[in-house]
Amino acid sequence: MINYGWSDVYSKTRGKLFIKFPLKFYTITPWIQDILELPMTLGGKDPVKLNTKNNFYIGLDNTFSIDKVMNIGLNFDFRIGSSLGTNPLTGITDDLELRLTPTILLNGEYDIGFKWGISQSFEMFYYPNISNGTLQFTDMEGTYLMAFELLHFAKSEKIKMSLYAEMYLWARLLNAGKNNENYYGNYHLMKSLDPAAGLTFDFYCFTPFLLFFYHAFGTAEEFKLTGSWVGIKSGLGYCKDWFTLAVTYYGTINSDPKADGEWQNHIETSITFSL
Secondary structure (H helix, E strand, C coil): CCCCCCCCEEEEEEEEEECCEECCCEEEEEEEEEEEEEEEEECCCCCEEECCEEEEEEEEEEEEEECCCEEEEEEEEEEEEEECCECCCCCCECCEEEEEEEEEEEEEECCCCEEEEEEEEEEEEECCCCCCCCCCEEEEEEEEEEEEECCHHHCCCCEEEEEEEEEEEEEEEEECCCCCCCCCCCCCCEEEEEEEEEEEEEECCECCEEEEEEEEEEECCCCEEEEEEEEEEEEEEEEECCEEEEEEEEEEEECCCCCCCCCEEEEEEEEEECC
16 A cells, blocks of 8 residues: 555544445445545644545446355446645645546355455546646556455354455556656656465454565566565454444564664554444
């Protein structure tokens, strides 16, 4: 995942309206969604820095089900994003962003306790304030996962333990603005790769997990690796009806033996209310 910066406090308010039309093996779901993001950075040159961003979505989900085999999804969403602060990607204040995203979803879950999933998206970005009539960025984003429930045959609904593995892949396929002075930090086509594996648990609404991961990124034009880290990701979640609490710890270190890297610690906490 690409991070444009760290926020000490982050608030996200999401509202979504959808309607499903289920058939025997096919479901179509039109939907609209609005997300208000309030990232707040504390400290630095400014005591408090707040960049407000609002994203409005229009989407259409298409799901085909093959009984006991797999589900196939072909989804589309169109996003209108408005930034009231300075967009870290373009360096422009009060920026407007348009994004079209087709997504292919494949997943399956079986009686032996094994499940898998693939999500492959292509994101096409357009900035009316600075664009010359062409797409500015085209990104590819994919998540691939598999899990095997170790206690599946115990038939326990309250206690579960699974072997879990995932791979996250991101690549910038098109960067029309790489020679534009308004773009900083994005002069090359880029890619990142994030495999992770470990154990996940679920017992009585608590969901602890422990994963070992590797993060690598580089320039896609030359297929050159420019940096990599290894680390652990662990955490504990609690979900009950409309309330979710999660605490996640990240520990990382530079995997380059020539680098004088130190172990870095990062903790995230989140509280979610669903109405």
